[in-house]
Amino acid sequence: MVQRRSRRRMSVARQILLLQLALLSLVIGAGAALAVVDERGDSDDAISRQVSSIAETLALTDSTAQALSSDDPTAILQPQTEKIRMATGVDFIVVMAPDRTRYTHTSPELIGELFTGNIDRALAGETFTETYAGSLGPSIRAVTPVYDASGTLVGLVAVGVTREEISKQFAQSIPTILTIAAAGLIAAVLSSLLVSRRIRRQTLGLAPDELLTMYEHHDAVLHSIGEGLVVIGRGRGGTAQVDIVNDEARRLLDLPEGRVDLSSIPATLRDVDASSATDQVHLTDQRILVVNQHPVEWEGKRIGTVLTIRDHTELQNVLGELDSVRDFAESLRSQAHESANRLHTIITMVELGKYDEAVSFATNELRLSQQLIDRLVNAVQEPALAALLLGKLSEATERGVELTITEDTALGALTPLTSRELVTLVGNLVDNAIDASRTSEQPWVEVTVMEEDSTMVVAVADSGPGMTPDALERAKERGYSTKSRSRGIGLALVSQIVKRHGGTFVSEPGLGSMLVVRIPLRQAQQ
Template sequence: MIYFQKSDIKNPHIKPNVTVNLKLKMILLIGILIIAIVLVIGVFMNYFISDMLETQMGDRALGVAESVAHIPELVNAFKDDNPASIIGPIIAPIQEVTGAEFIVIGNAEEIRYAHPIAAKVGGKMMGEDNERALVRGESYLSKAIGSLGSSLRAKVPIYLDGNIVGVVSVGFLANDMQTIIHNYNSQLWIVLLLIAGVAVIGAIIIASYIKKVLYGLEPEEITHLLIQKETILQSTHEGIIALNQNGMITMINSAAQLLLFDKQIASDYYVGKKIQEVSPIEHLSVLLNDVNGLSDKEIVIGNNSVFINTVPIYFEQLFIGTVSTFRNKTEIESLTKELTRVKQYANALRAQTHEFSNKLHMILGLLQLGKKKEVIDYIQKESNLQKNWIRILIRKVADPLISGILLGKLNQANESGIDLVIHQDSILENQLSEKKSEVLLTTIGNLIDNAMDAVKKNPSSNRKISIFFTDIGDDIIFEIEDSGEGITEKLAQKIFEQGFTSKEGTNRGFGLALTKQLIAEVNGALYLEEGELGGACFVVSIPKNPREGTENNA
């Protein structure tokens, strides 16, 4: 099982260049956005409030003017010889109650009958905006500069017996209106600034939370990790697929696509789908979702035999899915064969080196004792023995690799005090294909090694191994026999099973199983028979290709 903690996510030692950290960047961006929004709202509200107050005051002025224009006493005052004396007392309390800056009454010639400043009564009305009321009889609002300054004022005509006899002008000074608008806007901007301040504090809190959720990683670091993870994932030769707790694919690499689906397309096609939706193998989803995990489970997918390893993943003690790896059995077997051959060559070289060293020491000892004749005889004997082995192997075995391993095993057996004999009628003249040569190399090495192990417990006088091989006929035959204890009938049924062994130690029980499988791949067979030496006798039979036979006959 794999357990992740939050502290496992970030590696502070691998960092891309980061100019501005994410937290500060978010605070600045959100802050700028908030300020921009506040400014837009403030400008809009400032215009809205100004327009609304101006409209309200204009409606208010127009309402007061309409009311004043319809006061009977005021209208009848136009019949009097001195209208100002009657109209003035009527207007003064109305102006005070309504809060208007001024209420001015003028006749058809625009002569004032009422004004807030008594000295201006009798003078001509200013602004030149009375025409619409006096000529056309309209009620309206206007902005003009009067005797009291710039103002917004309502103009309403006064009718007497159906004729326009005067005009009512009710207004509010522009300076007073701006003061009111400024007061409202000041309160508005204070509220908006408070909102902006709260929003900036919120931005800081949000940025801190997001930074915490991302485990302190910057966007550049996340991008770097994503690219790194994707590169590692896709460059791995083993197939890798990850599922979440619901059985949906969250990650898959190219090697897994080739093994599972025999094609390679964009990973996005598979991500987010359940494994049973994209794979025709019914029991695959069960294997990949195993919460207990799997180790080297062998299954057949299409034309490939693969090993599956499934590991459950836990984050903060919560099961979040599984990761499964796929290894092609053929590739593993190829590596195993290569390692076996290397081991065989190494053992052979080690044996020759050790034996050669022992012989040099013996020659040195004889020379120190002055036994020159014995040294010459010993060297001549060893030379003849080596030449005899080499001559026999060169003459009887056409494949140099087979000759090499047999010569190495002869030296290894000689060093170990084992009498290894190649039968004089043995012959292997046909040129072997590369595949069959590799199979025979692995087979010969494993079987001879097993035979040596079997006879090591015997007395030195009974450590014998016999090898016979021939390619006469349609098959290549190898017989390797030893004088060991042999194999009982009960064990004979299990010795070719992978993992089964009668020897002590770990990592055993694979040699014979691998050998039998390799021989089967070239349509050969491996048998166990009762040998003449009293131990086990393994017989290897490999059919010759038609081409091999014809080449030899040619």
């Protein structure tokens, strides 16, 4: 986590929020202004169409032309035009002679005076609209000619609405426009807050320079550390996904370049909700890894898991060789202890004067021991394996376990396993069986190493409680121990060797418990 600075800079989320609010306010304000201008233009167009329609309708009415030809047009037209004006809401309707003399007007005192405005286009037979400052002030007016039945121009009709009245009508639509703009602004603010909250959660509330520093440090650290690093986070829908994998982790876990799917990570490392763990041993097909697991939380919520991985393959091999040496040393110690006991027995018999019994005891023990050694040396061509089995015989005897190496045991010199792998495989199976058998009243272990149908078979049976298939699968993944509730990696190492050579490792039913390993010999022959 980047160390927070004493002078707190504005976070990315807040900067984006302010920029969004400024941009949205500008857009909504501009939109409202354009809406006002557009509404004003629409209002003028609507008024122009209205006054044109009223003027043309009045001009085309026969009674209008007849009234203009009468002796007193005002007496006939003034009441009619006022009714029409009141019904339509216009400000004035002026019926005039071709010489501009008014016959009607909203203000009766102006009747008989000349019309102020343009009429040339109307005199030419055209209906037109214009904005003009007349006797009632600026107005939008329409002027149209009036013809009698013979087609003679007998007068003009002008209909108009003052700008003051248009502004009043327009002002009534302003609150609606402002209400819509305010609603849009409120919706924009709420959506911006939601976006800001999401960005804040995704950026952990950091400022841009802090994110840049974090990225630079992150990139430098990923390429410089000697440990593997895997970060498992939560993607969309809360599903786990691999967010970060450095070069060393790709090498240790044999991961491909590019984006890594969660399914490519070993199953024992995928649990994003797992608690903290220190120095857990995990095995792949080729390596022995030590993994530390640390949860990552933000605002009290679990957002992922960080895994650090170290390669202990070489160290484990050295420890395995050391264990083998210790086993041989322990076997020699057991044999020396047993030989000393036998020697004391023989000396005691001699001292008691039982010479024949002493000779018989010595020769029988020597004969049985030599027969077993001769059988193993002749049947098993790998010296390390033969020495291991002889050592395990003495160790089992000392621990009160009857260990039997079956007559079927025989293995040629050509095997797919190296001496180290063979000792690791057989030694761990026998050790596990000896430990398991001691839970019974009469502990025993039976070992068979042989070739069968181009396959090397290692079968180890014992008088222990046995392992279910599920327990064996768990032991293959993370280790298993029969000594206590603690976990070991002996069977996991066996499984690793078996996978490496394309073999099988199963639990089979028998007189007691039996683990069987089968590895094809054709690889060694090739």
